[in-house]
Amino acid sequence: MxxxxxxxxxxxxxxxxxxxxxxxxxxxxxxxxxxxxxDKVEVTINELPEAVTKTLGEQYAAYTAEKAYKATKDKKEVYYVKLVKGEDYIKVLIDADGKVIEKKDIKQLNKIK
Structure with a gap:
């Protein structure tokens, strides 16, 4: 027992x-x-650096910027920008000099929150 x-x-x-x-x-x-x-801080589209807005205007003119975030990656200032065009959604990572680091195609809006 x-x-x-x-x-x-x-x-x-x-x-x-x-x-x-x-x-x-x-x-x-x-x-x-x-x-x-x-690490990400939301910023307005108007607060984006000129180089970033220039890149968005040249490479993604057909898209509308919905949200932007400022962050630090590898000790460099970068910006995450969420763009929409009709049913298409993309998320772009751009450094402060306007160089596109990464682009992700996202089909549904709820996936890019």
Whole structure:
């Protein structure tokens, strides 16, 4: 009978400790995601540097800029700009000098939030 009680006690301790470690991992993941998001600061389209607006006007004239974010990537100032043209949505990453670093085609608006 004692052996059975010991088995249940050790099983309960193991279950509680496993659950605690899993919760800590989730909290650490949330903190890392929040740090990433905090790096981006929303700016108005009018606040974009002239080089960025020039690139948008030349390469994406058919699109309308909906939102823009200022961030730092590899110690350089960059801008994330969300553009829309009819049903087409894209997200463009441009550095402060107007060079396009990355472009992502996104079909649904809810994916670019």
């Amino acid at each position: 004692r052996k059975l009680i010991y088995v249940f006690v050790f099983a309960a301790i193991g279950l509680v400790s496993t659950t605690t470690f899993a919760q800590e991992d989730k909290e650490n993941s949330k903190a890392a995601i929040q740090e990433k998001v905090q």
